[in-house]
Amino acid sequence: MRYNDANTYFKNRFGHKMYKAAISLDVTCPNRDGTKGVGGCAFCSAGGSGEFASDRKMTVTEQIDEAVRRLASKVPEDTGYIAYFQSFTGTYCDPMYLRKAFEQARSHPKVEALAIGTRPDCLPEDILQVLKETSSKIPLMVELGLQTSDDKTAESFGRGYETHEYIKAVRDLKAIGCEVITHVIFGLPGESKDQMMSSVRTAVDAGTDGIKFTCLYILKGTRYEKEWEEGRIEVLSMEEYFDIVEEALKILPSDVIVHRLTGDGPKSLLQDPMWTANKRNVINYINKRFS
Numbered sequence: 001m002r003y004n005d006a007n008t009y010f011k012n013r014f015g016h017k018m019y020k021a022a023i024s025l026d027v028t029c030p031n032r033d034g035t036k037g038v039g040g041c042a043f044c045s046a047g048g049s050g051e052f053a054s055d056r057k058m059t060v061t062e063q064i065d066e067a068v069r070r071l072a073s074k075v076p077e078d079t080g081y082i083a084y085f086q087s088f089t090g091t092y093c094d095p096m097y098l099r100k101a102f103e104q105a106r107s108h109p110k111v112e113a114l115a116i117g118t119r120p121d122c123l124p125e126d127i128l129q130v131l132k133e134t135s136s137k138i139p140l141m142v143e144l145g146l147q148t149s150d151d152k153t154a155e156s157f158g159r160g161y162e163t164h165e166y167i168k169a170v171r172d173l174k175a176i177g178c179e180v181i182t183h184v185i186f187g188l189p190g191e192s193k194d195q196m197m198s199s200v201r202t203a204v205d206a207g208t209d210g211i212k213f214t215c216l217y218i219l220k221g222t223r224y225e226k227e228w229e230e231g232r233i234e235v236l237s238m239e240e241y242f243d244i245v246e247e248a249l250k251i252l253p254s255d256v257i258v259h260r261l262t263g264d265g266p267k268s269l270l271q272d273p274m275w276t277a278n279k280r281n282v283i284n285y286i287n288k289r290f291s
């Protein structure tokens with residue numbers, strides 16, 4: 001099954017392979033600090049999806065340097081880097097702070113693009129202004145955690161915003177020259193395949209440029225861990241998950257870039273499904289099934 005994969009897209013766009021240098025900013029999330037909720041989304045670990053990022057006490061430049069050093073022996077010399085502001089809600093901060101962080105990343109000699117993960121309800125005017133300025137100087141990808149378009153499911157895991165806010169955010173971001181990547185989770189408790197496909201359609205109709213699929217996985221210390229221990233949540237098998245991915249790829253227009261077919265949670269926290277931890281096995285399976 002053919003799809004527009006991110007590696008090929010980056011190679012065509014930048015002329016070589018691109019790797020991500022994950023960066024931690026000193027930010028939190030409105031779903032954790034009490035503004036929208038406490039404790040975060042039911043699946044989110046204490047690290048706010050930033051377990052692979054560097055130490056937030058380091059400057060942005062130091063974090064990029066460290067990531068480049070770590071990867072240097074494993075990647076071709078002409079590799080380009082995407083400075084990836086990954087953990088928590090990247091735009092949930094003072095605009096001046098974000099501007100400074102972007103400037104540091106942009107001026108790093110190895111960095112050719114920026115990416116930032118955030119929530120649709122954390123894009124006020126002054127932040128959009130910083131994103132607009134930045135995207136006029138360097139390609140800027142904004143990753144939005146939609147997870148599902150079903151507001152009832154979203155409420156059950158405590159997303160803290162409604163789907164219409166996501167649709168508006170995509171429109172606002174595209175209007176200022178950002179590329180939008182949408183995160184969708186398959187296997188959320190109680191969701192049918194139709195609901196999952198509806199999430200994909202919502203992202204496409206909203207105008208997303210790219211998409212990241214993830215299988216719901218259960219991490220230590222999350223609300224879902226408790227429900228999973230009590231037998232109230234079942235996770236998808238590898239075959240079940242990729243059957244859903246295949247359906248999703250069928251409805252995805254060919255110009256939407258697939259940045260991820262599945263995610264892998266931090267091994268130290270992962271409880272279930274354990275197949276997601278066996279990266280080599282998953283890659284082999286994907287290659288056989290989708291190449």
Ligand code: SF4
Binds near residue numbers: 032048119
């Ligand atoms: S919005 Fe993102 S960072 Fe915040 S709790 Fe949910 S998944 Fe975690």
